[in-house]
Amino acid sequence: MPIVKVIELVGTSKVGWEDAARNAVKEAGKTVRNIVGVEIVGMTAKVEGGEISEYRADVKVAFLVEGRD
Amino acid sequence: MPIVKVIELVGTSKVGWEDAARNAVKEAGKTVRNIVGVEIVGMTAKVEGGEISEYRADVKVAFLVEGRD
Amino acid sequence: MPIVKVIELVGTSKVGWEDAARNAVKEAGKTVRNIVGVEIVGMTAKVEGGEISEYRADVKVAFLVEGRD
Amino acid sequence: MPIVKVIELVGTSKVGWEDAARNAVKEAGKTVRNIVGVEIVGMTAKVEGGEISEYRADVKVAFLVEGRD
Amino acid sequence: MPIVKVIELVGTSKVGWEDAARNAVKEAGKTVRNIVGVEIVGMTAKVEGGEISEYRADVKVAFLVEGRD
Amino acid sequence: MPIVKVIELVGTSKVGWEDAARNAVKEAGKTVRNIVGVEIVGMTAKVEGGEISEYRADVKVAFLVEGRD
Amino acid sequence: MPIVKVIELVGTSKVGWEDAARNAVKEAGKTVRNIVGVEIVGMTAKVEGGEISEYRADVKVAFLVEGRD
Amino acid sequence: MPIVKVIELVGTSKVGWEDAARNAVKEAGKTVRNIVGVEIVGMTAKVEGGEISEYRADVKVAFLVEGRD
Amino acid sequence: MPIVKVIELVGTSKVGWEDAARNAVKEAGKTVRNIVGVEIVGMTAKVEGGEISEYRADVKVAFLVEGRD
Amino acid sequence: MPIVKVIELVGTSKVGWEDAARNAVKEAGKTVRNIVGVEIVGMTAKVEGGEISEYRADVKVAFLVEGRD
Amino acid sequence: MPIVKVIELVGTSKVGWEDAARNAVKEAGKTVRNIVGVEIVGMTAKVEGGEISEYRADVKVAFLVEGRD
Amino acid sequence: MPIVKVIELVGTSKVGWEDAARNAVKEAGKTVRNIVGVEIVGMTAKVEGGEISEYRADVKVAFLVEGRD
Numbered sequence: 001m002p003i004v005k006v007i008e009l010v011g012t013s014k015v016g017w018e019d020a021a022r023n024a025v026k027e028a029g030k031t032v033r034n035i036v037g038v039e040i041v042g043m044t045a046k047v048e049g050g051e052i053s054e055y056r057a058d059v060k061v062a063f064l065v066e067g068r069d
Numbered sequence: 070m071p072i073v074k075v076i077e078l079v080g081t082s083k084v085g086w087e088d089a090a091r092n093a094v095k096e097a098g099k100t101v102r103n104i105v106g107v108e109i110v111g112m113t114a115k116v117e118g119g120e121i122s123e124y125r126a127d128v129k130v131a132f133l134v135e136g137r138d
Numbered sequence: 139m140p141i142v143k144v145i146e147l148v149g150t151s152k153v154g155w156e157d158a159a160r161n162a163v164k165e166a167g168k169t170v171r172n173i174v175g176v177e178i179v180g181m182t183a184k185v186e187g188g189e190i191s192e193y194r195a196d197v198k199v200a201f202l203v204e205g206r207d
Numbered sequence: 208m209p210i211v212k213v214i215e216l217v218g219t220s221k222v223g224w225e226d227a228a229r230n231a232v233k234e235a236g237k238t239v240r241n242i243v244g245v246e247i248v249g250m251t252a253k254v255e256g257g258e259i260s261e262y263r264a265d266v267k268v269a270f271l272v273e274g275r276d
Numbered sequence: 277m278p279i280v281k282v283i284e285l286v287g288t289s290k291v292g293w294e295d296a297a298r299n300a301v302k303e304a305g306k307t308v309r310n311i312v313g314v315e316i317v318g319m320t321a322k323v324e325g326g327e328i329s330e331y332r333a334d335v336k337v338a339f340l341v342e343g344r345d
Numbered sequence: 346m347p348i349v350k351v352i353e354l355v356g357t358s359k360v361g362w363e364d365a366a367r368n369a370v371k372e373a374g375k376t377v378r379n380i381v382g383v384e385i386v387g388m389t390a391k392v393e394g395g396e397i398s399e400y401r402a403d404v405k406v407a408f409l410v411e412g413r414d
Numbered sequence: 415m416p417i418v419k420v421i422e423l424v425g426t427s428k429v430g431w432e433d434a435a436r437n438a439v440k441e442a443g444k445t446v447r448n449i450v451g452v453e454i455v456g457m458t459a460k461v462e463g464g465e466i467s468e469y470r471a472d473v474k475v476a477f478l479v480e481g482r483d
Numbered sequence: 484m485p486i487v488k489v490i491e492l493v494g495t496s497k498v499g500w501e502d503a504a505r506n507a508v509k510e511a512g513k514t515v516r517n518i519v520g521v522e523i524v525g526m527t528a529k530v531e532g533g534e535i536s537e538y539r540a541d542v543k544v545a546f547l548v549e550g551r552d
Numbered sequence: 553m554p555i556v557k558v559i560e561l562v563g564t565s566k567v568g569w570e571d572a573a574r575n576a577v578k579e580a581g582k583t584v585r586n587i588v589g590v591e592i593v594g595m596t597a598k599v600e601g602g603e604i605s606e607y608r609a610d611v612k613v614a615f616l617v618e619g620r621d
Numbered sequence: 622m623p624i625v626k627v628i629e630l631v632g633t634s635k636v637g638w639e640d641a642a643r644n645a646v647k648e649a650g651k652t653v654r655n656i657v658g659v660e661i662v663g664m665t666a667k668v669e670g671g672e673i674s675e676y677r678a679d680v681k682v683a684f685l686v687e688g689r690d
Numbered sequence: 691m692p693i694v695k696v697i698e699l700v701g702t703s704k705v706g707w708e709d710a711a712r713n714a715v716k717e718a719g720k721t722v723r724n725i726v727g728v729e730i731v732g733m734t735a736k737v738e739g740g741e742i743s744e745y746r747a748d749v750k751v752a753f754l755v756e757g758r759d
Numbered sequence: 760m761p762i763v764k765v766i767e768l769v770g771t772s773k774v775g776w777e778d779a780a781r782n783a784v785k786e787a788g789k790t791v792r793n794i795v796g797v798e799i800v801g802m803t804a805k806v807e808g809g810e811i812s813e814y815r816a817d818v819k820v821a822f823l824v825e826g827r828d
Contacts (some may be wrong), residue, residue: 001641003648004631006679010763010821016156017178018085020760021114022121027762027824029119038121040086040112043178045159047199050167052160052176058765061116062631065648070227072234073217075265079349079407087154089346090183091190096348096410098188107190109155109181127351130185131217134234139710141717142700144748148418148476158415165417165479196420200700203717208365210372211355213403223432224454225292228321229328236326245328247293247319250454252435254475257443259436259452268323269355272372277572279579280562282610286487286545294430296484297459298466303486303548305464314466316431316457334489337461338562341579361501362523363637366666367673374671383673385638385664388523390504392544395512397505397521406668424694424752434691441693441755472696493556493614499639500661503553510555510617526661528642530682533650535643535659541558568708569730570775573804574811581809590811592776592802595730597711599751602719604712604728613806622779624786625769627817683769686786706777707799733799735780737820740788742781742797 003065004036013055017043020057034064072134073105082124086112089126103133142174144200151193155181158195172202211243213269220262224250227264241271279341280312289331293319296333310340349381351407358400362388365402379409418450420476427469431457434471448478487519489545496538500526503540517547556588558614565607569595572609586616625657627683634676638664641678655685694726696752703745707733710747724754763795765821772814776802779816793823 011024017040025038042058080093086109094107111127149162155178163176180196218231224247232245249265287300293316301314318334356369362385370383387403425438431454439452456472494507500523508521525541563576569592577590594610632645638661646659663679701714707730715728732748770783776799784797801817 001633001635001644001648003633003645004677006629006631008629008765008767008819010765012760012762014760017159018087018156021086021112023760024762025114025116025121026119027760035116035119037116038114043159045163045176047163047173047175050164050173052163056763060629070219070221070230070234072219072231075215075217077215077351077353077405079351081346081348083346087156090155090181092346093348094183094185094190095188096346104185104188106185107183125349129215139702139704139713139717141702141714142746144698144700146420146422146474146698148420150415150417152415161415162417165415198698208357208359208368208372210357210369211401213353213355215353225294225432228319232321232323232328233326242323242326244323245321250435252439252452254439254449254451257440257449259439267353277564277566277575277579279564279576280608282560282562284489284491284543284560286489288484288486290484294432297431297457299484300486301459301461301466302464303484311461311464313461314459336560362504363501363639366638366664370666370668370673371671380668380671382668383666388504390508390521392508392518392520395509395518397508422696422698422750424696426691426693428691437691438693441691491558491560491612493558495553495555497553500642501639506553507555510553526642528646528659530646530656530658533647533656535646539556569711570708570777573776573802577804577806577811578809587806587809589806590804595711597715597728599715599725599727602716602725604715622771622773622782622786624771624783627767627769629767681767707780708777733780735784735797737784737794737796740785740794742784 004062005065006060006062007032008041008058008060011057011059015055017055017057020055021059024057024059025061028061032061032063035061036064037062073131074134075129075131077110077127077129080126080128084124086124086126089124090128093126093128094130097130101130101132104130105133106131141203142200143203144198146179146196146198149195149197153193155193155195158193159197162195162197163199166199170199170201173199174202175200210272211269212272213267215248215265215267218264218266222262224262224264227262228266231264231266232268235268239268239270242268243271244269280338281341282336282338283308284317284334284336287333287335291331293331293333296331297335300333300335301337304337308337308339311337312340313338348410349407350410351405352377353386353403353405356402356404360400362400362402365400366404369402369404370406373406377406377408380406381409382407417479418476419479420474422455422472422474425471425473429469431469431471434469435473438471438473439475442475446475446477449475450478451476486548487545488548489543490515491524491541491543494540494542498538500538500540503538504542507540507542508544511544515544515546518544519547520545555617556614557617558612559584560593560610560612563609563611567607569607569609572607573611576609576611577613580613584613584615587613588616589614624686625683626686627681629662629679629681632678632680636676638676638678641676642680645678645680646682649682653682653684656682657685658683693755694752695755696750697722698731698748698750701747701749705745707745707747710745711749714747714749715751718751722751722753725751726754727752762824763821764824765819766791767800767817767819770816770818774814776814776816779814780818783816783818784820787820791820791822794820795823796821
């Protein structure tokens with residue numbers, strides 16, 4: 001049977017939370033193949049000088065585990 | 070007394086989660102009148118080829134129930 | 139030791155939830171100094187005429203408390 | 208086998224939350240038969256001029272679905 | 277050191293949830309001495325003929341445990 | 346864009362919780378087309394004479410809403 | 415854009431939880447203007463001599479922040 | 484008014500979680516009369532040698548308290 | 553099959569929360585045999601004169617139920 | 622001191638959720654040694670043609686990390 | 691009736707989480723009178739060079755509001 | 760953009776929960792570089808002979824992922 005592994009990442013962005021989540025998927029794709037889904041589980045940001053300086057999306061990334069038979 | 074009904078929908082978008090939530094409201098508006106509010110209760114996405122291919126916003130849509138007296 | 143205070147605000151926007159959260163930080167910055175972070179804890183919206191008329195981001199804003207020694 | 212459907216409503220009252228929940232059940236009973244139970248899942252209120260002007264009970268109403276064989 | 281035990285009960289009432297919680301405390305007091313507090317953790321009701329027939333308050337009752345030295 | 350509606354049901358069974366969830370899907374399929382998924386959100390049972398007499402699976406059933414353009 | 419601040423209070427009453435929540439709103443109104451809403455987030459009580467001696471409603475009170483432009 | 488007491492147990496089984504929950508009810512029935520319901524609140528298992536060696540169902544068992552008038 | 557019962561206690565201490573949890577286990581051990589585990593589910597404290605005067609650890613204590621065959 | 626690592630997997634099955642959880646443990650055992658426990662944290666299923674076509678158990682698998690001194 | 695206000699703080703310490711919580715109470719006491727209780731709602735830490743460099747206890751501090759009649 | 764990975768560990772100690780969390784960070788540091796933070800998400804303990812024999816802190820450890828460009 002196929003099996004899915006779920007890892008937790010925090011993606012960052014200078015633009016916004018949606019972009020931070022996309023960055024997390026992009027970064028995960030550099031070391032993990034067969035990503036099938038992502039879920040946002042938290043949204044925080046660092047604030048400096050009264051402005052948001054870094055958006056952070058806490059995400060769970062799910063990927064198919066292959067070739068384990 | 071007025072009464073509000075709450076339904077749960079999953080809106081989708083090729084663009085992002087905010088757009089997916091807006092789509093859910095738009096679709097709900099085709100069959101339900103008097104929508105008064107929406108709440109995002111989950112944000113997931115389908116990933117294909119290392120890129121997000123479909124954003125999904127799990128939303129609760131609240132609408133006034135009319136003419137029940 | 140430094141101490142951080144956390145307050146809860148609801149920011150609003152005509153544009154979207156990310157913008158509503160940014161507005162909450164901006165408004166908080168008018169009365170509070172040394173904001174260090176923000177966390178989105180809820181996303182709702184008011185709907186009128188089938189369209190979202192006001193986005194609302196429920197946020198927790200954290201700031202350093204100074205000069206208490 | 209019997210099956211139960213659960214819907215979410217927000218009942219309102221000028222008197223209090225218990226009354227708002229009772230109103231939700233009463234209103235639900237106008238369109239749904241065979242209600243078997245109710246659960247309060249949230250209690251909020253609108254405040255105007257320093258006084259609560261409308262109590263709101265967020266409830267889940269469960270009813271038996273009949274005649275589906 | 278004093279120690280507190282916490283038990284979970286479901287009190288019932290024909291009148292309302294506040295009364296159901298009071299009944300739970302009253303009943304608990306028949307077998308347990310030194311009750312110090314109560315917390316409502318759930319509110320449900322049985323509905324019959326479109327009317328609430330029995331209110332149920334799920335409560336946690338805390339009491340001091342005595343004489344164990 | 347496609348849109349998914351999520352409804353909450355309580356399926357029952359004399360056999361077990363997995364069967365109760367299957368029954369909920371089967372019953373939902375009698376009135377709803379295009380069911381795509383189900384999630385178990387609660388598992389309770391009625392007990393009589395010291396034996397479980399009815400298994401109850403609280404489920405969320407998701408289905409595609411069609412033909413709304 | 416308007417901004418809402420949310421504070422947490424515990425109102426008390428000799429009568430019941432609904433009254434305790436009303437008291438929290440009343441007390442908050444003495445120092446805060448423009449309260450728009452309240453949410454009950456917890457209900458506990460102190461018990462003495464087998465009777466509830468003080469009802470406590472943990473509430474979140476939301477108010478509009480004015481004149482910050 | 485009738486009152487229900489809720490206790491928490493962990494039932495075990497060599498077969499599966501449903502069986503572990505049934506065992507919890509069966510064991511509870513040896514010392515407690517008038518059990519009316521059970522709820523599964525957690526499912527874990529001990530693993531040995533790569534195989535599940537003991538299924539554990541964390542359950543809440545509710546029973547009517549009699550003869551307290 | 554072995555069965556585990558879980559009870560909820562609040563241990564107290566003048567020293568700290570870890571000590572309060574240890575006290576809860578110690579006190580539980582005076583009336584319950586075969587305790588196998590403990591879980592901290594809440595940490596509060598009473599404050600007097602600006603200092604913590606009593607630490608309180610809300611714990612769940614699990615023990616094996618013996619000799620019920 | 623021994624240390625345990627916890628990973629999240631989604632096991633699948635054509636038969637049921639208990640089997641899906643067992644499959645997750647079995648698959649995890651192909652790459653991870655010294656698995657000590659598993660916890661079910663979610664149960665969903667894919668539905669096709671009105672029937673459940675794939676059961677999915679979201680599990681947390683715990684294993685001892687060895688030889689790190 | 692007396693009313694309690696609840697504020698959220700993050701206390702820090704070089705020593706540990708219990709000490710961080712105590713520091714939060716101590717700092718709060720510099721500007722707030724009549725603190726009656728504290729609850730730990732989160733425990734995090736900053737890690738530098740493989741060692742915890744700053745313990746952070748997220749706490750809720752409750753204090754009596756005086757002189758508002 | 761920098762990316763953070765979050766893993767879940769259970770640290771153990773003979774002394775207490777704070778020490779168990781520190782051990783989890785220490786152990787994680789043997790195989791993972793650039794740990795930036797830790798969060799305690801659960802505290803349990805094994806009890807033997809009426810005494811806590813092993814403290815267990817369930818923690819989430821966050822570390823910067825380097826050199827992935």
